[in-house]
Amino acid sequence: MQYSLMPNFIHSLDGCAIALLYKFLLEANFSMYDYEQYCSHFSGRNHSVNLFTIHDCFGTTADKAELLLAGIRQAYIELYFNSNYLETFHATILSTLKNYFKEKNYDAVNNRFEISTSQQGETLVYEVPDIQKVLVHSKHFSSKILIDSNYILII
Known part of the structure; x- marks a missing residue:
């Protein structure tokens, strides 16, 4: 029981990222950055995506890979850069x-x-x-790194 907090917290973050990704894909609302720059050939087309996911691994069909990557980027930026989830969690536990x-x-x-x-x-x-x-402050790490990356790998 004493070691269960962190794995459950991480799984909750994974679940939150999936929910945000699903929301962004459903709304086709990629406002964090210039979506057209990354996925211009999807403009005006159906944004439905076959989404396969488990924890923090995502998959789709090849023709929707760029759209999925844009959604993952947006979900991670919203979760990890635009919220103070660690401070909130710490304050709640305290x-x-x-x-x-x-x-x-x-x-x-x-x-x-x-x-x-x-x-x-x-x-x-x-x-x-x-x-x-334990906090990574914005002066040390920017969401621009995530936006400009070709891949999202967390090891």
């Missing part, structure tokens, strides 16, 4: 822990919880990770 362990047990100065155990009379200390240490 709020939940404050409710569970009681606000008075949270040491905001040292960013940790100090919980006294009634049975042994000892104090357990749980450090809260500094979210700023």
Whole structure:
């Protein structure tokens, strides 16, 4: 149970990316960048796509590959660049822990919880990770890299 949080969080992000991709393909709404530049030969044509997906792997027929790639780009940009999902997730977890362990047990100065155990009379200390240490700020990484890429590979 203690190791289940991160895999479930990652699978939730995968699911969110699929939902966003589906939404963008359904609406044929690629507003993040000049869609026509990438898929000009699809202009005015039917944008239906045979979509095959599992987790973060996507597939379609060859004639719709560029359209699918445009949708994946848009979904990833929306999810990973236009939202503060890590900050929101961190704040939600911290709020939940404050409710569970009681606000008075949270040491905001040292960013940790100090919980006294009634049975042994000892104090357990749980450090809260500094979210700023794991964030990639826009000055270091731009969505333009994703827009201009020929491939999307995450290894």
